[in-house]
Amino acid sequence: MSISVETFFLDPSAEGTLQARIQQMVAQGILAGRFRPGERLPSSRLMAKHLGVSRITVTLAYTELVADDYLTSRGRSGYFVSDNAPEPPAFPAQRFNQGTVDWTRAIGQRFTPGLSLEKPSDWAKYRYPFIYGQADKTLFDSANWRLCALRALGMRDFNALTSDYYDGDDPMLVDFIARQTLPRRGILANTDEILVTMGAQNALWLSAQVLLNSRRRAAIENPCYPALRNILTQSRCQLSMVPVDGDGLPPDALPGDTDVVFTTPSHQCPTTATMPLSRRHALLEKAEKEDFIIVEDDYEFEMSFLKSPSPSLKSLDKNGRVIYVGSFSKSLFPGLRLGYLVGPAPFIAEARALRATVLRHPPGHIQRTVSYYLSLGHYDALVRRMSKTYHQRRQAMGEALHAYGMTIAGQGTYGGSSVWVRAPFGTDTTELAARLRDDGVLIEPGAPFFAGDDIPKNYMRLAYSSIPESRIAEGVHLIAKAVRES
Template identity: 85%
Template sequence: MSLSVETFFLDPSAEGTLQARIQQMVAQGILTGRIRPGERLPSSRKMAAHLGVSRITVTLAYTELVADDYLTSRGRSGYFVSDNAPEPPAFPAQRANIGTVDWTRTIGQRFTPGLSMDKPADWADYRYQFIYGQTDKTLFDSANWRLCALRALGMRDFSALTSDYFDGDDPQLVDFIARQTLPRRGILANPDEILVTMGAQNALWLSAQVLLNSRRRAAIEDPCYPALRTILTQSRCQLSVVPVDQDGLPPENLPEDTDVVFTTPSHQCPTAATMPLDRRNALLEKAEAEDFIIVEDDYEFEMSFLKSPSPSLKSLDKNGRVIYVGSFSKSLFPGLRLGYLVGPAPFIREARALRATVLRHPPGHIQRTVSYYLSLGHYDALIRRMSKTYHERRQLLVGALDQHGLTIAGQGTYGGSSVWLKTPAGIDTKVLAETLRADSVLVEPGAPFFAGETPPTEYLRLAYSSIPSARIPEGINLIAKAIQNY
């Protein structure tokens, strides 16, 4: 039986090339049972004319489907659905009903509300995107990233692509981190002291699980990264919050019974404060005197375009008390979800064993792609390009804020990608943010970063990583007007 060409339509919402969309169209027809084994597809000429595409595009799509055994080619007779094509299920899928289970009683542990962070999926549709941590496609080196990904798919890297490392990591990536990335922060580490993670958040979770229990006390900064506070709350440890000042975490305010301190000394999250060298040394001395561990989240250290960055805590540590967390997600793109932990071998061994019980290891293809992107120099070129652009945007942002008399509560000593803004007393920035969305302005309220049931409401984090320079002054003008009209 020959299938009518009129029964084929390209899904307008589908993504990818025309060839990929045609392949998907035919494959879905087979998988849903609409197209059956032995049936003949329209000729490439008829299909091309019907879909309004070139004949070669249809031919290539058919050829790929033959390679995947969805179709078979029979000489001059055309293309037919293969007898070996995947079969649709013999029974229709049914939605399970709610049933009689009382899930409010059955759930043993609760993890909601989760991250407590509102990041709209359509952030790129806003004209004034003062949103933190997203990728600017005008800066990202997509061409070289694609080449590195294709290289990692080659037969030379077949083992790295397909192997189950069990609890290991791509040795090529670990070697580059050890010999190139860490020395820039003054850190020397052996391969058994490095663990690749699914981003910095995964690294923080592993650290909390290995180092803490219900009898131990963790100290965190206030305000801080909301997901870290959630991680520590779920670990059921005893938790102390320590307010930061203009220089970050004050060591003298740490509780005496502290077991683990989580800190962001280079760019305090979210105030962007930078911990001075004397305070870093004081924190390390206190850790040695009072026998506690420090987990250093060194995110955004690459974005130091104003001055050279201060030495990392890990580089100053002489007694093995610092666990170092790094990430490629901020400098490359957040969807990458790739970071690393650096610490003494006994700690890394336990973190590796824990990781293996959850996800074994990050995908080999991602690790090898990043390894190529780093080793071929593309990463350094990207950082230089980003730093130059961020510097320009920061100057425009700070100038516009000063022009409108808005108060910058924290902007970091060395750079970064955001500033911490304090609005006049009485303003709820959550309400302000909702108002600004109507003007296509996207900002990040500061309340979720604070601990407690009644956090301060007058703070905002304004990022300049994704907004074009030309739109910054007008965006700040709209924010200033909204504050005046609040």
């Protein structure tokens, strides 16, 4: 029996290449039981004409399905559903309901509302996306990334691809971090002092879990990265919010009973303030005198296109009091979710043991792909290209904000990818963001970054990492117009 070509159609909302979508379409029909063993598929010519694609695309899709034993080829007779194809389940799937469980009582701990920062998944469709932390496909080196991924999938790296490291990491990646990445920040570390994490946020969570309990006090910057505040709130530690000034976190404002300080000295989040060298020394001296630990989130240190970055706190630390958090996700792409922790061996041992109970280790093939991308020089080339482009966009942003009377409250001394803007008092940037979407403009309201009872509503973060330079001035004009109207 032949399967009618009219049975097939491509879902316009599906992702992937045409070949992959055709493979998925046929495989789903087999798995659902609509196509049965021995039934003949439409010829590649007929299927291509019906779907409006090239014949070679259909042929390649069929060939892959033969390799996976979904289809079988019978010479000149065409392609048929294989006798060995996966069979649909013998029982129908059942949609479960809540039943009689009272989930308001059954849930022992609550972790909602989550990050509290809203980033639309379709941000790239907006003409003016002043949105932070998203990858710009015009800058990313997809060709070399693809080659590194293919190399990592090769037989030579079979063990790195398939092995369970248990609580370990890819030695090639750890070695590169130790010999190349960290020395650029003035840090020397042994392999037992480095732990690969699922991004910086995972590193911050591990640090909080290892260092804090309900009797210990953590101090964080205000405003700060909302996810960090959520992490520390969930840890149930005692929490102090320390207001930042133009130089970042002021050491003298720290409570006397502080156990752990979380700080972003290179680019304070979100104000982008850079902590001066003198204040860094003062913070380290206070940590030694009052016996507390510092967790340094050194995000975006690579994006220093104006001048060289200040030494990291970790590089100035002579007494092992600084835990260093780095990330490849910020400079490569956010979906990578790969970062690292650097600290004294006893701390890393505990963080490693905790990580092993939750996720064992980040995927081996991702670690090996990044290892190749770093070691072959592609990463450095990407950072240079991004820095040059960000510098141009930063100039365009500054000129536009000045031209339209917007107030820059903070912009990184060494670079970065965003500016912190203060709108006139009385402006609610959350409402402003909602209105601007209709004009194709995305901004980040500042309120989620603050904690306390009297949260200012007139701040916003404008990133230039994902918007072309040619659209910055026009986008800023729309923001300034909306501010005036509000």
